[in-house]
Amino acid sequence: MIECSHLPQLPRPEPRPTAATCPECEAAGSHPVQLRLCLECGHVGCCDSSPYRHATGHFEETGHAVMRSFEPGQSWRWCYVDKHIV
Incomplete structure (x- = not known):
C-alpha cells in the first residue's frame, strides 16, 4: 500500500457514518452497488459502479480526498487526489 499526504490530516478516530446507506440514492429511488x-x-x-457515483460527487463537491469501503469485511481506502489505494 502506498502512503499519501492526505492520511495524516484525517480525524482520529475515523468519523461515524452519517447514514447506513447512500442517502442520495435513497432520495432518488436508486440502489447503490x-x-x-x-x-x-x-x-x-x-461507488462509481452505481448509477449516480455519489461518493465521487462528494469528493468533487468537498475536496475530502480519502474514503474507505463501507462494505462488511472490507477496509481498503482510496485517495481521490493521488488516485491509488492507501
Whole structure:
C-alpha cells in the first residue's frame, strides 16, 4: 500500500457514518452497488459502479480526498487526489 499526504490530516478516530446507506440514492429511488465512507466527515455514498457515483460527487463537491469501503469485511481506502489505494 502506498502512503499519501492526505492520511495524516484525517480525524482520529475515523468519523461515524452519517447514514447506513447512500442517502442520495435513497432520495432518488436508486440502489447503490457498493458503499464508500468519507474518512473526513463520515458521508456515506455509492461507488462509481452505481448509477449516480455519489461518493465521487462528494469528493468533487468537498475536496475530502480519502474514503474507505463501507462494505462488511472490507477496509481498503482510496485517495481521490493521488488516485491509488492507501
